Amino acid sequence: MHIDWAALGQVFGVSLVVTVGLVGIFTLGIVGTSPRTGGSADSGAGTGASALARSGAYACFALCAAAVGYGIYLIVA
Numbered sequence: 168m169h170i171d172w173a174a175l176g177q178v179f180g181v182s183l184v185v186t187v188g189l190v191g192i193f194t195l196g197i198v199g200t201s202p203r204t205g206g207s208a209d210s211g212a213g214t215g216a217s218a219l220a221r222s223g224a225y226a227c228f229a230l231c232a233a234a235v236g237y238g239i240y241l242i243v244a
Contacts, residue, residue, distance in 0.1 A: 199224025
C-alpha cells in the first residue's frame with residue numbers, strides 16, 4: 168500500500184485553514200449581533216448592535232451557511 172503523503176498534507180492544510188477561517192467568520196457574526204455594553208443607561212447607548220454591525224453579522228452567517236451548503240454539495244455529488 169502506498170500513501171501519498173504530499174496529498175495527505177495538502178488536504179490537512181486546506182482543512183485546517185478553512186476550519187479556522189469559518190470559525191473566525193462565525194465569531195465575527197456572533198460579535199456583530201451581541202449587545203454593546205459600557206454606555207450610560209439614560210442615553211440608550213449600549214442597548215443593541217448598530218444596523219451596520221447587524222448587517223455584517225448576517226452576512227457572516229450567510230457566508231457560513233453557504234460554506235456548509237457547498238460542503239454538503241461536494242459530499243453528495
